[in-house]
Amino acid sequence: MDFSLISENYDFLLLGIVNTLSLVSLALLFGGLISVPLAILSADRHRVFGPIIWGYTYIFRGTPLLIQVYLIYYGLGQFEFIQNSVAWPILRSAWWCALIAFSLNTAAYTTEIFRGAIEATPLGEVEAAKACGMSRLTMMRRVILPSAFRRALPAYSNEVIFMLHGSVVASTISVIDILGAGRVINGKFYVFREGLYSAAVIYLALVVLITQGFQLWENHWHAHLRPRPTSTPLKAPKH
Amino acid sequence: MQNIWEYRDLIFIKGGLLTIEVGLGSLVIATLFGLLGAWAKLASNILLNTLAMGYTTIIRGIPDLVLMMIIFFEGQIFLNYSGEVLGLWGYVEISPLTAGIGTIGFIMGAYYTETFRGAFLSIPNGQIEAGIACGMSRALIFRRIIWPQLVRYALPSFTNNWLVQLKTTALVSIIGLQDIVYNANAIGRKLREPFTFLFAALLFYLVLTAVSEILLRSLEKKYSAGVRRV
Numbered sequence: 001m002d003f004s005l006i007s008e009n010y011d012f013l014l015l016g017i018v019n020t021l022s023l024v025s026l027a028l029l030f031g032g033l034i035s036v037p038l039a040i041l042s043a044d045r046h047r048v049f050g051p052i053i054w055g056y057t058y059i060f061r062g063t064p065l066l067i068q069v070y071l072i073y074y075g076l077g078q079f080e081f082i083q084n085s086v087a088w089p090i091l092r093s094a095w096w097c098a099l100i101a102f103s104l105n106t107a108a109y110t111t112e113i114f115r116g117a118i119e120a121t122p123l124g125e126v127e128a129a130k131a132c133g134m135s136r137l138t139m140m141r142r143v144i145l146p147s148a149f150r151r152a153l154p155a156y157s158n159e160v161i162f163m164l165h166g167s168v169v170a171s172t173i174s175v176i177d178i179l180g181a182g183r184v185i186n187g188k189f190y191v192f193r194e195g196l197y198s199a200a201v202i203y204l205a206l207v208v209l210i211t212q213g214f215q216l217w218e219n220h221w222h223a224h225l226r227p228r229p230t231s232t233p234l235k236a237p238k239h
Numbered sequence: 240m241q242n243i244w245e246y247r248d249l250i251f252i253k254g255g256l257l258t259i260e261v262g263l264g265s266l267v268i269a270t271l272f273g274l275l276g277a278w279a280k281l282a283s284n285i286l287l288n289t290l291a292m293g294y295t296t297i298i299r300g301i302p303d304l305v306l307m308m309i310i311f312f313e314g315q316i317f318l319n320y321s322g323e324v325l326g327l328w329g330y331v332e333i334s335p336l337t338a339g340i341g342t343i344g345f346i347m348g349a350y351y352t353e354t355f356r357g358a359f360l361s362i363p364n365g366q367i368e369a370g371i372a373c374g375m376s377r378a379l380i381f382r383r384i385i386w387p388q389l390v391r392y393a394l395p396s397f398t399n400n401w402l403v404q405l406k407t408t409a410l411v412s413i414i415g416l417q418d419i420v421y422n423a424n425a426i427g428r429k430l431r432e433p434f435t436f437l438f439a440a441l442l443f444y445l446v447l448t449a450v451s452e453i454l455l456r457s458l459e460k461k462y463s464a465g466v467r468r469v
Contacts, residue, residue, distance in 0.1 A: 058445075059441075062402075063445055064406040064407075064408075064420070066412070066413075067440055067444065070433075070437050074424065074427070074433040074437065075427075075434035075437050075438070164302070165302040167302075168303075168304045169304065171304075179302070179305055192312050193312075200309060204300040207299075207301075
């Protein structure tokens with residue numbers, strides 16, 4: 001291992017970190033925004049949208065992210081009307097294609113997580129909200145969603161880590177993400193350890209940071225579930 | 240569409256079978272690593288505990304593709320180096336298929352470790368004590384008491400892991416294995432119909448997912464016979 005190679009080329013890795021983090025965080029943002037209404041509709045068993053949403057999540061959760069990324073990046077160019085459309089400059093760029101694929105993918109997983117959390121709302125809470133005369137919207141906003149988000153948090157933190165792990169496929173369509181930067185360094189200097197190991201260490205550090213962050217968030221949101229402080233246990237009297 | 244029919248052998252038979260081969264082969268290895276890891280985590284030996292802890296933490300912290308590349312290169316180097324030192328074998332080249340099956344198995348083993356550990360912990364200790372009290376040997380206790388319940392408790396999480404693993408097999412196309420993704424992508428781009436061909440690969444995975452879900456759920460039902468659902 002030649003550490004000077006890594007320290008001299010830190011700018012590549014920095015670019016990789018910026019690309020990975022921006023892709024993952026934007027995908028999580030868009031995915032989250034898409035998933036909340038979808039989760040509400042599918043938890044409601046909407047007659048039209050329910051099956052459509054089920055199909056959407058089934059397809060995106062049942063197939064590899066790699067194929068989804070390839071389909072959008074390599075596949076869409078097959079159709080002439082897409083090549084002629086205004087969206088073509090976006091759909092031609094690897095970065096945007098990765099973002100679109102990641103957003104749709106994480107939205108599918110997040111929809112299922114939120115749907116489960118919404119369906120697990122204790123019936124009494126809903127009845128109480130109804131008894132208070134809340135409208136459907138107020139009930140959603142004040143009662144169901146806040147408690148559903150709390151319940152979804154542990155599963156969602158897993159999804160964030162899976163998204164970070166999944167984002168490495170961006171490097172296969174020429175985006176310089178963290179793995180991509182490592183491979184650039186490897187290719188430039190005919191080595192393999194330097195680039196791959198630095199990528200591995202960076203990903204590991206990011207996973208640790210994300211886990212710690214979610215731990216803090218959970219402690220904050222689940223403060224009411226923490227075991228109550230008990231009085232100090234009694235000691236046997238000394239004789 | 241005609242093109243897909245024309246190339247069906249290369250895509251579905253050759254590529255598809257390779258995907259299934261990688262999936263099932265790595266499943267066997269991952270299950271072995273998972274059982275071994277769970278045993279090491281539950282053992283009352285600090286060295287084993289630390290080893291298993293390090294295994295699951297590092298593997299689950301690093302993306303599978305990065306690990307796959309590292310293991311792919313390092314495994315080759317290590318194998319030749321140890322052959323040279325021991326003088327037992329000369330230069331050997333690991334085939335991409337072996338490397339793919341081995342690395343996916345090794346990676347997913349970390350996830351199965353947690354599955355089996357959790358399942359083992361769900362078995363009430365009193366049952367094992369009862370087995371000892373009846374004079375059962377350890378092997379008999381494992382076969383009659385632990386294993387049937389281990390399978391039952393592990394199956395839901397096992398199913399989830401397998402579905403993840405099935406999708407992970409798509410990554411072997413990146414280290415050069417000609418699986419369904421590789422073939423669909425290569426042929427599709429050559430014929431300028433990438434969408435059609437990649438979509439066929441997508442449907443192939445969807446079918447595999449659906450079939451494994453049906454099979455594993457029915458297995459779950461079988462192993463839960465006699466458990467009252469509330």
